[in-house]
Amino acid sequence: MTIKEFKLPDVGEGVAEGELVSWLVAPGDRVEEDQPVAEVETDKALVEVPSSYDGTVEELFAEEGEMVPVGDVIISFRVDEEGDAEAGASDDADSAAASDSEPDATADEADASAGDTAPDAEPAAESEPDTPSGRTFAPPSARRLARELGVDVAAVDGSGPGGRVTEADVRAHAEGGAAASGGGSDGDAPTPRPAPTDTGSGERKSAVSKRGSADSAAGAGGDAPEPAGRETTLATPATRKVARERDVDLDDVPTDETRDGEAFVTAEAVNAYADALESPAEPTAEPEPVDAEPADAEATPEPAATAAAAASGTASTERDGDETVPYRGVRRTIGKQMERSKFTAPHVTHHDTAEVDALVEAREELKPKAEARGVKLTYMPFVMKAIVAGLKAHPYLNSELREDEEEIVLRREYNLGIAVATDAGLMVPVVDDVDEKGLFELADEVNDLAARARERKLKPDEMKGGTFTITNFGAIGGEYATPIINYPETAILGLGAIEERPVVREGADGDSEVVPAPTLPLSLSIDHRVVDGAIAAEFANTVMEQLEHPLLLLTE
Incomplete structure (x- = not known):
């Protein structure tokens, strides 16, 4: 029987650490290879971490909510020599007892190091009592504490929600048992039992330590x-x-x-x-005379x-x-990205409004056909095609400034990022090759990416490679904004809400009149190092022309 430690793997390119959001297993649970054991949130996505072993969970080394660097041990497993899983909880105690009679080299070293401080300590197997097959709800920290104190967690009455066993419950149970047995001899404090990690885990510390x-006492002095x-x-x-x-x-x-x-x-x-x-407070070399009585503590x-x-x-x-x-995970990443963009690229925002009567009619006409194909058709695919037309006419808005090389790269791919608001913050999945896809295909892909973004199921690759970004704040409410560029891109277009607003049009008699009409407010932010204000205005005019005459989108 051996103890196998499992380290937090590289869960994404460039990811150095992750927050352990939740454990999907508990000590004593049997797991199979590739079975998810934990959920880890990085600065890119929420991912499940699979096990590399068939075996039984021995120890959890991180608490839920803790930031864990990539490469740190997060969990250990008990596996046999061939790496197969153990039969069950009843066999665990027998195997552990057998391993005590023939310990491996690692166990010998651990026992030797522990021998000076706790010569009468019981073997690790005895400090982890058998647990009945019934499920006991307890966090990893409470289970570890139970093993350290030699308490059967299944025998503890839980005071938490739904009978959940807390650490306080474990301590109370242990103190009650000690009082019933009369406590230690001669009034000496009992020696703590070694944690399971004392055997086969080297110097690795449990998530809960005594x-x-x-x-801890040696750290203080004077x-x-x-x-x-x-x-x-x-x-x-x-x-x-x-x-x-x-x-x-x-x-x-x-x-x-x-x-x-x-x-x-x-x-x-x-x-x-x-x-x-x-x-620490130090006495002075020559105490000053004191007339009054000494001050008390x-x-x-x-x-x-x-x-x-x-x-x-x-x-x-x-x-x-x-x-x-x-302030961590996706929220911290968004903050750093926005800070970098705002303090690197000088932003200028151009505002304009498109009159979209024909666009509203075109969408209403196409919606039944889209529904027949199982597609929900929004205005976004129309806007995406209009943006591609504008980027083709004004390529500097589809570019990247490489400062170190002192060059501007005009991108020939049209990969549009769609900002999606989620509970964890703003995420930007990317739709590749927009110029090569039809309206229904774009609608289906956007809906899928947005749904998976809100469920935190996007892959890191699905948020890379964008050349231009769209943010639709009008879906929540509002007309104009000053969007921050998704650096290192050079432009971003914000969409307001499509609503009826007063517009001036020529009447039948040739006179101008104010009438209500559906309009779409546009807010275009540009990197002024790369894009001039006149180019931004021309780009906005091209986009508006496409939206006001949707038949032009058929040419894209």
């Missing part, structure tokens, strides 16, 4: 604040990054704030605690109290109705 051990020593601490990825940079254990940072019943630590509290550790707070006060002050600020939302 606090208050020798390693007048440094005493660690809080919690079991679990919640924090945003930004706060965890600060903790790593300041070499601080989040479980040791004092805080009075909680989220979902668990301690919550902010970056400000981490910095305050780290400052207190780095600058409350008059001059210790660094730990200062850190706690800072954390408490921050917590009170954040509790005033504010909500903290992590």
Whole structure:
């Protein structure tokens, strides 16, 4: 029997890390090769991570919501020598007991390293009791804690929603069992059982580790604040990054704030605690004479109290109705892309309005034919064909400026990105070769890409290679905007809502009159380094001509 560790694979070109959104398995579950074990959100898409082994889940090394670098171990499996899956939970205990009698080299090293600190520790197999076949709902952290404390998670009464077992439930069950058995001898604190990762996992740490051990206690010295020593601490990825940079254990940072019943630590509290550790109070060389009585402990707070006060002050600020939302994944990617575009390309936006009576009539006439083919026909395919006509007439709007080479590339492909609003942010799937496709084909492809974008099922390749982008803010409401270019493209066209608005037309008697007519507001942003304002206006005129006379689209 061997332990196989599985690292987070490269889930997309150029992706360095991903947020582990949810685990699809739990320790003790049997999995097969290529079975999805986790959902990971990158800055490009939400993907499922498949297993590389047939076996039984041994340990989960990351919490849901944690940012995990590509290449880090996220899960381990128990497999036999041939790599086949184990028969079931009843065989797991027998196999683990047999492996204790003939441990492999890795297990010997782990046992040897653990021998100095816990010579009487029980084998890993004994610290993970058998679980009945019935399903027990518990997060990975609660299951790990149960194994560390030698608690059968199936025997714990869950207090969470739907009977979900929490870490507090596990600790309460363990303390109740210890009290019933009379506790340790001579009043000594019991030695914690080793986690399953102590065998066969080298120095890999579990997602939940016991606090208050020798390693955490050794970090403080002199007048440094005493660690809080919690079991679990919640924090945003930004706060965890600060903790790593300041070499601080989040479980040791004092805080009075909680989220979902668990301690919550902010970056400000981490910095305050780290400052207190780095600058402990030192006695002066020559104490000044004191006329009054010595101040008590409350008059001059210790660094730990200062850190706690800072954390408490921050917590009170954040509790005033504010909500903290992590800035990561697709949202962070959008922000970086918009920042790069806005601060790299000087934007100019040209506004105009097309009178689209004939377009509305053409769509209404074609809708029944589209429905007969199972296609929902919107205005977007018409606009896409009109844009291609404009790009062919004015190729500088279908270009890319390569600054390092000091050259402008005029693209001969017409790949249009369609901005789609999703719960995770704005995503831009790309429709390739628009000039080679018909209206119904474009409608079907756009509808498919938009649906899969909202479901986070787009492939990374489906969001690459665009030469021009369309954003339809009119679908939500509004007339004009100043769209930000999808860099390194050089132009983007924003569409307002098609509505009846007052327009001036020549009447039957030759006099001008104001009448209601359907119009389409257009907002064209350009990179002014590449495209002049006059060229932008000419492009808009070409697009409007195509939309106002849709029979011209038949030539595209």
